[in-house]
Amino acid sequence: MHPMNAVRTGLLVLLGLLVSGAAVGQEPPPRPEAPARNVGTITLPIGGSQQLTMRTKKRIANVFLSGDGVAQVAGSVKPDEVVIRGLAAGAVRLELTDVDGNKEVYEIIVQFDVQYLKSTFSRAVPSSNVDVIPMQNRTLILTGWVEKAEDVNIVLEVARSSLGGTATGVVNALKVGGVMQVQLDVTVASVNRTSARRRGFNMTINGTTFSGGSILGGLTSPGQQTQVPVPPNGVSISGLGLAPVPPPTGANLIFGIVPANIQILIQLLKDESLAKVLAEPKVVTLSGRPAHFLSGGQQAVLSAASGINGPGVEFRDVGTEIDVLPIVLGNGRIYLEVHPRFRAPNQAKGISTTFGFVTGFDEQSVRTSIEMEPGQTMAIGGLLQTSVAATSERIPVLGSLPYVGALFSTVFHQTEEDELVILVTPHLVDAQDCNQMSKRLPGRETRNPDDYELFLEGILEAPRGQRQVFENGKYKPPYKNDPTYRNMPCADPLPKQGRGKGGCASGDCGVAPERLPAAMNKAPAAPLVEGDGLSKPDAARELLPAPVPSRGNLNGAPLGIPVMPPAPGGDQP
Secondary structure: OOHHHHHHHHHHHHHHHHHHHHHHHOOOOOOOOOOEEEEEEEEEEOOOEEEEEOOOOOOEEEEEEOOOOOEEEEOOOOOOEEEEEEOOOEEEEEEEEEOOOOEEEEEEEEEOOHHHHHHHHHHHOOOOEEEEEEEOOOEEEEEEEEOOOHHHHHHHHHHHHHOOOOHHHEEEEEEEOOOOEEEEEEEEEEEEEEEEEEEEEEEEEEOOOOEEEEOOOOOOOOOOOOOOOOOOOOOOOOOOOOOOOOOOOOOOEEEEEOOOOEEEEEEEEEEEEEEEEEEOOEEEEEOOOOEEEEEEEEEEEEEEEEEOOEEEEEEEEEEEEEEEEEEEOOOOOEEEEEEEEEEEEEEEEEEEEOOEEEEEEEEEEOOEEEEEOOOOOEEEEEEEEEEEEEEEEEOOOHHHOOOHHHHHEEEEEEEEEEEEEEEEEEEEEOOOOHHHOOOOOOOOOEEOOOHHHHHHOOOOOEEOOOOOOEEOOEEOOHHHHOOOHHHOOOEOOOOHHHHOOOEOOOOOOOOOHHHOOHHHHOOOOOOOOOOOOOOOHHHHHHHOOOOOOOOOOOOOOOOOOOOOOOOOOOOOO
């Protein structure tokens, strides 16, 4: 090799060695950081845990949790996974980074164990279908259906126990299946009877030589005191002069002997009074919802509050009033909290004050809780009360004499009887169809009378439609122009043809003869006596109508006449 070429080659080799050494001593340039990838949402129950592994399957180098107290990161025996445990309801952000710098982000939601809670509901209330919607701040929303109203409390208590007894952490959005509308029929029947007997005797004598009398009981009153002149052979009674007075209101029998100036006033009275109350209110409400019903008005009374102008005035409800809370139970029974009340003013029970008269009230009410089947009737309150008051006033010695003592005594005897019963009947009801609506509402079945009907006949209401006043030359009352008047019940139990005026027991009720069954038209006019062949059960059964169907007709259509079986040898009706 040429010496120059050898030197050139060595210089090149030396230069290469120097360049390679400098390259080995320098660090590699930094890699660009990989963007974080949002993986998804992980739901954990409180107290539950879950293992997480990155999708790169590499060792996890770093773990970051955005919040404390909601979730916790626990270590694992494997370097490529972590364990997340739920602590409390809430949401946090979890970020995992592997050895190569790849990042994955998870949204961790910690909530109640919904599946466990729903399984608890299904075991406690098998007929329920409850869905649980968890929210933050330890709140649950319960939706769905339960079969019975009492199941709602069971579901709520189970949910509250899962919250540690927090009553405000459960939102009740449950619904109860089935018919949940309850109609309550209430009947308040009250009777008050009072009987009083009074007996009194007053007598006044104004003679020329003697004046006196007996005014016990206040049937008469003493006149002006006078000084009776002393007769030549008489006795003077000073200060006892009784002048003739007009008959008082207490006496009802008055006698007098005019020449002798004797006036006799007798009170013999027997008073009887009767007061009846029959109220039948009805109210409809949803199961579990209270309802209030009032038919009446308000009465102003003086109140205890006073002002510049004297005592204040308050108003008290009078009339028929109902407060009811029904709950439909799962076994079909109805639980009722009911408070019916009937109140009416009674001036006799009022008091007079310096500010005026305060009205008293009569009231019948009861407040109770019962449980019964739909359609059943129960007496929730009743009263039988008898009060006896008697007084007697008599003059000593004279009033105690037999028979004669009646002239010197007064007697008052009063007996008061009270009878009260309150009945309730619940029904499960639903809304009516338009075809079920009654065509005759209160006040719609009549019209205002015209001048002829008002001034000449004196009627205040007339049937709707045209009216025929005279039919076949005979006067026809207004009520007979109504097409349904024949359906009203009658009092006479025997049919009109032959033996009576018509009655509901016979199915007649004033029906025209051509509309009656043949067997009824041919009934004998003689009364039913022994030996005529009609007193036997079989013969009597032939004259009786068939069982009458139910008369409950809501649409106002005329009710049919019951069909009777044909009489032996008679025509078919």
